[in-house]
Amino acid sequence: MKKIILVTLACIPFGYLVAQNDEPDLNMIQKIRQEGFNHSQVMDLAFYLTEVSGPRLNNSPGFRRAANYTKNKLSEWGLTNAHLEPWGEWGKGWELKRCYVAMSAPYYKPIIAFPKSWTAGTNGLQTADIVLLSVGDAKDLELYKGRLTGKVILLPRIDSLEPAYVADASRYSEEDLKEMADWKGDNEANQSNKTDGHNIPGKGYTPSPGRHELSGAMRKGALTYSRLKQFAREEGAVAILSTNPRGRDGTLFVQGGGPWAGNAAENFPDLMLAYEDYMMLQRMAQHHIPVKLEMDVKTQFQTNDLQGYNVIAEIKGTDPKLKQELVMIGAHLDSWHASVGATDNAAGCAVMMEVVRILKTLNIQLRRTIRIALWGGEEQGLIGSKNYVRQHFMDTLTKRYNAAGDKVSVYFNLDNGTGKIRGLYLQGNMAAQPVFTKWLQPFKDLGATTITLQRTGGTDHLSFDAIGVPAFQFIQDDIEYDTRTHHSNMDSYDHLQPGDLKQAAVIIASFVYQAAQRSEKIPRK
Amino acid sequence: MKKIILVTLACIPFGYLVAQNDEPDLNMIQKIRQEGFNHSQVMDLAFYLTEVSGPRLNNSPGFRRAANYTKNKLSEWGLTNAHLEPWGEWGKGWELKRCYVAMSAPYYKPIIAFPKSWTAGTNGLQTADIVLLSVGDAKDLELYKGRLTGKVILLPRIDSLEPAYVADASRYSEEDLKEMADWKGDNEANQSNKTDGHNIPGKGYTPSPGRHELSGAMRKGALTYSRLKQFAREEGAVAILSTNPRGRDGTLFVQGGGPWAGNAAENFPDLMLAYEDYMMLQRMAQHHIPVKLEMDVKTQFQTNDLQGYNVIAEIKGTDPKLKQELVMIGAHLDSWHASVGATDNAAGCAVMMEVVRILKTLNIQLRRTIRIALWGGEEQGLIGSKNYVRQHFMDTLTKRYNAAGDKVSVYFNLDNGTGKIRGLYLQGNMAAQPVFTKWLQPFKDLGATTITLQRTGGTDHLSFDAIGVPAFQFIQDDIEYDTRTHHSNMDSYDHLQPGDLKQAAVIIASFVYQAAQRSEKIPRK
Structure with a gap:
């Protein structure tokens, strides 16, 4: 036929x-x-x-x-x-020109890191101590006045890595597809499917977004990330580091680190680290084991067009x-x-x-x-x-x-x-x-x-x-x-x-x- | 009871x-x-x-x-x-003191890399072209005489990355354990279980060992890896790079790069790269797109005890x-x-x-x-x-x-x-x-x-x-x-x-x- x-x-x-x-x-x-x-x-x-x-x-x-x-x-x-x-x-173009991060004491270990886009570099190779910042709101930042000069800042995380029991890769099963084909409209049960096909129940692996100690304060507006970075800049810190347990095994997820508008000021150096590397630094700090970080990050903005x-x-x-x-x-x-x-x-x-x-x-x-x-x-x-x-x-x-x-x-x-x-x-x-x-x-x-x-x-x-x-x-x-x-x-x-x-x-x-x-x-x- | x-x-x-x-x-x-x-x-x-x-x-x-x-x-x-x-x-102790690898042209990209143990460093920061070495046996090395000075060597790979349809993490199921409990002895069907409990059928993910163009020649003994490295050293190459599709997503698997005996000569610089980074370099070379690599590897041997x-x-x-x-x-x-x-x-x-x-x-x-x-x-x-x-x-x-x-x-x-x-x-x-x-x-x-x-x-x-x-x-x-x-x-x-x-x-x-x-x-x- x-x-x-x-x-x-x-x-x-x-x-x-x-x-x-x-x-x-x-x-x-x-x-x-x-x-x-x-x-x-x-x-x-x-x-x-x-x-x-x-x-x-x-x-x-x-x-x-x-x-x-x-x-x-x-x-x-x-x-x-x-x-x-x-x-x-x-707005501005931006590209990475150099990125080197490593722990150099108590022993040497390369660190997998990537700056957020539209952030500034470190002005050459810096060797810095780390500070695990513990604050509940913007006022608490005052406690760190004079203590961040030449330092690299971490926010204490309260999440952890779970074994990857779900495969990274998947294809839709016949059941998944049938569920999508049978979908009739915007009732409550189907709400989650409305805007993102990836959220079909049972499909794929949606890792935890992760949490740091300041997540709560930031959600409540008691402290903003940009206020934190402004303070870090005023205090002469070298950089701020972030991570997320979604980024594991050497993979890291990283997006923008601030505005890209033509007239925006350069953003403070702000890097994502592989989760395992970040947590190592955090544990070292929590156990008062002195750590030195080497960082050499160079970024370039384009403003010609x-x-x-x-x-x-x-x-x-x-x-x-x-x-x-x-x-x-x-x-x-x-x-x-x-x-x-x-x-x-x-x-x-x-x-x-x-x-x-x-x-x-x-x-x-x-x-x-x-x-x-x-x-x-x-x-x-x-x-x-x-x-x-x-x-x-x-x-x-x-x-x-x-x-x-x-x-x-x-x-x-x-x-x-x-x-x-x-x-x-x-x-x-x-x-x-x-x-x-x-x-x-x-x-x-x-x-x-x-x-x-x-x-x-x-x-x-x-x-x-x-x-x-x-x-x-x-x-x-x-x-x-x-x-x-x-x-x-x-x-x-x-x-x-x-x-x-x-x-x-x-x-x-x-x-x-x-x-x-x-x-x-x-x-x- | x-x-x-x-x-x-x-x-x-x-x-x-x-x-x-x-x-x-x-x-x-x-x-x-x-x-x-x-x-x-x-x-x-x-x-x-x-x-x-x-x-x-x-x-x-x-x-x-x-x-x-x-x-x-x-x-x-x-x-x-x-x-x-x-x-x-x-034999000798060895530790890494610095490891920085990046592609600096045609644009900048950090590369995830790690030297094999007991290998030498690069003598400071080197900027080098790459050469994709294509040889069938030791004699063919002569074709590269005079062409490797100041270059970084790659061996052409003939494998590829498959999506990870199997989860990284797993636990033994009741069926797996029953199979192990029921095991009676060394008959042929059970041979694979004999030396490694990890190879229980259906258990875990055993990624391909991967292949490069010289794998065959090396298996047949027509070329050895140490002969290759000796040639690279004689010709004044900067380093040799390796990879394997087992190492993916930022993970890489790396072991020794040569003898550790107290009287052994320092081994030629030999680094493992994350698979995705290595294959990028290979494709660039295959398409004759000029690439510059920056490498700064420092290693230290200990011979005091x-x-x-x-x-x-x-x-x-x-x-x-x-x-x-x-x-x-x-x-x-x-x-x-x-x-x-x-x-x-x-x-x-x-x-x-x-x-x-x-x-x-x-x-x-x-x-x-x-x-x-x-x-x-x-x-x-x-x-x-x-x-x-x-x-x-x-x-x-x-x-x-x-x-x-x-x-x-x-x-x-x-x-x-x-x-x-x-x-x-x-x-x-x-x-x-x-x-x-x-x-x-x-x-x-x-x-x-x-x-x-x-x-x-x-x-x-x-x-x-x-x-x-x-x-x-x-x-x-x-x-x-x-x-x-x-x-x-x-x-x-x-x-x-x-x-x-x-x-x-x-x-x-x-x-x-x-x-x-x-x-x-x-x-x-």
């Missing part, structure tokens, strides 16, 4: 008929599979996005290298008008009536800084680039225009995509899509790590369910079966969804995303799964093709 | 009667439990053995600090004749007829160097010290003499215990126990990580089965139930077993031993499990007590 459809459809130019009834174009899908699985460039793209470009912290030199690489590559493939599009003033950028390019549509309409795809190009953002989100960028490469290589005449967007500023709050949507598609009065936004049929996003696609979050768009259900059918053999009404959050489809443009994120296997790679120093190329990325590119290329050829736009909510 | 026995036995001095029929002395066990669980010092001992002493590579300053600490602590508790006992010339040492102490027996006989317990004090050897084997040392502390604290009059031995040189081939046994207990002609060895009733060893005791390996000693089965019965509630005929290897009980003295290693839960801690940079204090170590101390203290009071020695094989 399927074979007959395939033969029949092969005779229909551009698949007009199939788009009308949303039957997938199996002939075209076969070509896409062939190109995507047998001639994939997705890992090569990922390599240049990650290890060749370096960390892609927004506006950093690594981000700029990657942005230029993607622009050039998209142009090279024949996409139209590939460009870095500024979306307004954002404070604009934020997205990378945009197009494959022009060919249907006179529909080529003004857009099918958009995107992923975010920026990353955190402690590794090269392989799963967050070079994976998504490489897959979306591979999608347009496949479509260009197959030289398919697409009715609608395809626009690829590689966003900046996602990690600081989806800023690149929000600004893009605001500037291109939003009616400023109603905050809903304007006439230009009405031309956007759909936006597809990929930003949940390296895991293959298991389906799609409908984001509450019931009307789109029959369409995507049909489009997904040919990919059962690749493990993609599930259309869920669930919403998922945390990434750039929200910027489109917010103005009423249909926007979707795919369901992806978690692999090691929550446990090892997401915002850690281990978000590196070797944690990418080639087979999964190829599968994602094939499925998204097919969805993009179907969306481009469909008579109607994807239904609005 | 049990309560009645308990009351009855409490009236019998020294438990003479119970020893004869091997019924465990439940009254004494209750006291041991009370002391071991409610007044434990095992974690404090572990802290001083690990983080306060530092890495305990044999003959290193850290080993000496730990040895002196244990000697003093054992004396302080009232043990007799606590001393560092030399067992003959062994080439003797190897064990730490020995005793609790003297009180029974005139039996006090010449020994119940021995031991664990090894030395460790590898990239962390502080917490699970390998500060855990065992802390437990064995806690055992004698419990016995001393309870002021029990023990019939036989208890001797505790904390071995040196275990990691280089059980050298400390082998020499001790040879010098004290072995007939040099027959290689079996001599008259002094005949006085050793039993030797108990603990050296399989931090995991609690689940039972005991009989090491093929069928005659001891009924004795230990009875002694273990009171610890069912603590999860220790299994007496297996299996042998287990890799640690110091083998030195006693080899001369025919009954010698046993306990079955321990693996926790993260094979996956994270064993010989890695993550063998640190936070990976110790306090509850497990307390349990082990309680059970071993009870076994030692029973063995000390028993009318007969433990039966020989």
